[in-house]
Amino acid sequence: MQKAVYNKNELRTYVQEMLSGKVKTLEFYLNFTLEASRDIKKTSKYDSIREEIQSEIYHLDRQMAALKSMQREMQRVLNKGTVAAGVGSLVITNKARFYISVSVGEFFFEGDRFYAISEKSPMAQIMKGKKAGDEFTLNNIHQRIEEVL
Structure with a gap:
């Protein structure tokens, strides 16, 4: 069986692109949800719907913060070769x-x-x-x- 050869630079770029794609998708959902919240009529009849939308916005904001944090963490991941397992390995x-x-x-x-x-x-x-x-x-x-x- 032949050993596969992996390019860590390409792997790092791939993970960064995955994170960017997740951020873009989340931005779309967040914008869509914000727009929907603006369209809900200001009557008591829609209070529960507005509460659900606000809750969803809160959860999307938290997910966005986590993804942005991961993007920052990826900046610390270097492509240098390693002998012992550690960050970037x-x-x-x-x-x-x-x-x-x-x-x-x-x-x-x-x-x-x-x-x-x-x-x-x-x-x-x-x-x-x-x-x-x-x-x-x-x-x-x-x-x-x-x-x-």
Whole structure:
């Protein structure tokens, strides 16, 4: 089986573009919801609808703040090669591929499944400082690190 070669710069750009896409989608929903709130008539008959819309706006604002925070965190993620797992590392185990950056979760890049995880996640914490050949167990799942890029 031939080893896949990944370009971390392209991977980083891909994750940044994913975040930007999520921000744009959320901006669309937020603007749509704000517009809808302006269209609701100011009578007591519509109070519950206005409350629901305000609640939705609040939740969308919180999601937007989280996405903007992730975008800022991605600025700290460098593309330099690493020997030991840490922020910016692409860690390939016998079970999965982990990009230690921001908590985006599962995504597909160049036809392969990846997991973008936060440096604060339990998985990143247990892998921190480990090198190719090291092993670890998390949630009763044993993994061996095959490569750290």
